[in-house]
Amino acid sequence: EAQVTQNPRYLITVTGKKLTVTCSQNMNHEYMSWYRQDPGLGLRQIYYSMNVEVTDKGDVPEGYKVSRKEKRNFPLILESPSPNQTSLYFCASSSGRMGQHSNQPQHFGDGTRLSIL
Amino acid sequence: SQQGEEDPQALSIQEGENATMNCSYKTSINNLQWYRQNSGRGLVHLILIRSNEREKHSGRLRVTLDTSKKSSSLLITASRAADTASYFCARALGSGNTGKLIFGQGTTLQVKP
Numbered sequence: 001e002a003q004v005t006q007n008p009r010y011l012i013t014v015t016g017k018k019l020t021v022t023c024s025q026n027m028n029h030e031y032m033s034w035y036r037q038d039p040g041l042g043l044r045q046i047y048y049s050m051n052v053e054v055t056d057k058g059d060v061p062e063g064y065k066v067s068r069k070e071k072r073n074f075p076l077i078l079e080s081p082s083p084n085q086t087s088l089y090f091c092a093s094s095s096g097r098m099g100q101h102s103n104q105p106q107h108f109g110d111g112t113r114l115s116i117l
Numbered sequence: 118s119q120q121g122e123e124d125p126q127a128l129s130i131q132e133g134e135n136a137t138m139n140c141s142y143k144t145s146i147n148n149l150q151w152y153r154q155n156s157g158r159g160l161v162h163l164i165l166i167r168s169n170e171r172e173k174h175s176g177r178l179r180v181t182l183d184t185s186k187k188s189s190s191l192l193i194t195a196s197r198a199a200d201t202a203s204y205f206c207a208r209a210l211g212s213g214n215t216g217k218l219i220f221g222q223g224t225t226l227q228v229k230p
Contacts, residue, residue: 033217103148103209106218
């Protein structure tokens with residue numbers, strides 16, 4: 001089954017304790033992206049990657065890091081989490097050659113709910 | 118702001134009725150996409166309509182796009198309780214092609230059995 005898998009689905013942690021949210025897709029998609037969803041603010045893009053070893057900032061990249069060492073994986077790293085990063089996080093992927101990513105629908109994972117105390 | 122407006126914010130209807138949700142935006146677009154989000158789940162792609170298209174259908178879904186008015190609408194016909202969800206429009210911007218989608222705030226639809 002074609003899917004985007006995020007782990008963990010839920011996490012409660014404390015300020016400053018490094019954490020990684022994993023994202024894996026089995027559709028051989030070049031494009032992957034991370035969003036956060038907050039009440040009243042909708043979904044906002046954190047980082048995206050057009051291909052392996054190619055990543056770029058989205059609208060709200062502060063406090064986050066990503067890496068794209070393999071095509072299927074796109075982990076989101078919070079080096080020193082803070083309470084304002086408490087949110088619902090979504091990973092997404094889409095097909096399309098370079099320059100055509102916007103013309104393709106995005107496939108989303110089921111989300112990771114992070115609570116940072 | 119690149120974000121647009123969706124209205125209504127919330128909509129409650131009876132099963133069998135039609136539901137219409139609207140999306141307006143401010144900047145030029147490459148395409149506009151509609152997604153559904155069930156409570157506690159990820160977003161599911163429904164329809165993509167390109168800037169040179171005016172109308173698109175998928176089952177009970179009908180999407181229209183008016184680029185002169187910078188607006189789009191999603192019509193769900195003969196609604197079912199299972200259609201209860203939040204619906205989002207997302208714009209793929211016209212300039213560049215980073216794959217970035219700009220999401221609206223969404224419309225929460227409740228379909229009562």
